[in-house]
Amino acid sequence: MYIGIDLGGTNIAAGIVDENGNIIKKKSIPTRPERGFKKVAGAMALLCKELILECGLSESDISSVGVGSPGVVDSERGIVKLAENLKWYDVDLKGEMEKHFLDGINVNIENDANAAAYGEYMMLGYNCDSFIFITLGTGVGGGVIINKEIYRGYGGCGAELGHMTLVHGGEKCTCGKLGCLEAYASVSGLINQTRTAIEKNPSSAMTKAYKEYGEINGKTAFTAAKNGDAAASLVVKNYIEYVADGICSIINIFAPEVLLIGGGISKEGDYLLNPINEYCRKNMFLKDKTPTKIAIAALGNDAGIIGAALTAKKR
């Protein structure tokens, strides 16, 4: 048995995971990063202990614990080098958590996007040599698997797929650069595009939904578009083209055997996937001769927990 922990800025989700990557039981707590590194690490260890207890297990049943952490991670040493949203700089997360396990459970630290990518990679069983996972969530993240190994880049700084430029000189991204894929293809990007369309089209179904629910979210434009609203259809068409153009670039760069799309927006399924496939077949460097398979990811929010557990198992 393994424990996988998906450490986020808001919540910590953990699960007991079996040899095959199935979650036996999961549990989550708020992160509250303001309490500081040591208390968050302690809370994660406690969460593990609770899961072990609630499953009627003991610490000796757990082969290792894997943590998917935001930021730049040195997985060899178990250090989080830089996680801005947690205000963690060069913290020994592995060492700090291991202090709490008296039976000597090994803790493995991996970047969260890498862990999720590895989870999808292992669970979908493609067993391919080159694999890309891209998430369309609050931001746009990604993980790259090359020769069956997570590609981390020099110093663990790689695979920031959301921060490739899509529009030179375009919208300002949260990273400070102009025109990043993330600024257009993330849920936040889509919400901005929806808001602009609502301002221009006061009679659109999006405007009605906004007035009714009091908020714009990643579904506002998709729902209205599916109901035939013209302004919403244009928002969705343009949004999907941003996503598809980014994916097309990633395929031209990596020519992966498989590219999976995850994150909240991926729940749109074929409604999202079909036009992406169409765009890519037309625009990839080798057009429909490019052998990459593009598909929707399978694990949803569990990818982080499962992937963290399986990276710990691998190590």
Add this chain to the structure above:
Amino acid sequence: MYIGIDLGGTNIAAGIVDENGNIIKKKSIPTRPERGFKKVAGAMALLCKELILECGLSESDISSVGVGSPGVVDSERGIVKLAENLKWYDVDLKGEMEKHFLDGINVNIENDANAAAYGEYMMLGYNCDSFIFITLGTGVGGGVIINKEIYRGYGGCGAELGHMTLVHGGEKCTCGKLGCLEAYASVSGLINQTRTAIEKNPSSAMTKAYKEYGEINGKTAFTAAKNGDAAASLVVKNYIEYVADGICSIINIFAPEVLLIGGGISKEGDYLLNPINEYCRKNMFLKDKTPTKIAIAALGNDAGIIGAALTAKKR
């Protein structure tokens, strides 16, 4: 001793290369692809024989021959799967060339950009785990070395770094997609940008140079900018920003230990490199904490010959 061959659409350049990657003697002939695959392969074999003879060697002194070929290459089998500019589709280049060597010299086929990248990688001796080579030439090409191996992508289709989108919906690229890095950062892109500026600024030093020499080339704007011409300085500033933005994206994606810039434009040296470094330090995901070293490539036109020879040596 090895022989490296840089097969281009216009010329075939070949050289005898020693164990350390030094060219002993080189020679080139026109490709004349219209004569067909078998004759071109035969001419490459003959070129090898001439080099061997002129160096006072015999075929048994040559450990192997490496060819850097344009297009999609299956290097395991020595097949060129698709080389549009040569009109080669699934041709057994290795088999065809080996027929001509009675002493059984082994021929190794590699994609030309990969071979050049491998040459730069080996000769500069960085010996790093992740390395990117990007060429600013007629097109924008590139090679990726990961874990000391050429990264080829699934089916040998990867590392088309010039065909990542830089300007969504922008200029049409030779590949058919809109807004590729190649359309902006190649010599052809720079010439287009220079031409537009000349039309708008009839009194610019670029216009004078154009009238004098009857052509616009990759140096027109750079030369005028260095002489203080304002319109040319703007062309160069914008051009370098395109290049830098593309390089910044590549670094965010790969976080390579070293990224080298080659191709004709790279002869501008520090005049090109300094603003690229400045742009990247400001705009990379981790800003000046990103550990990538950016530098100008060293081998110039010889990278293809040396790299082809060294990939053959490796295999």
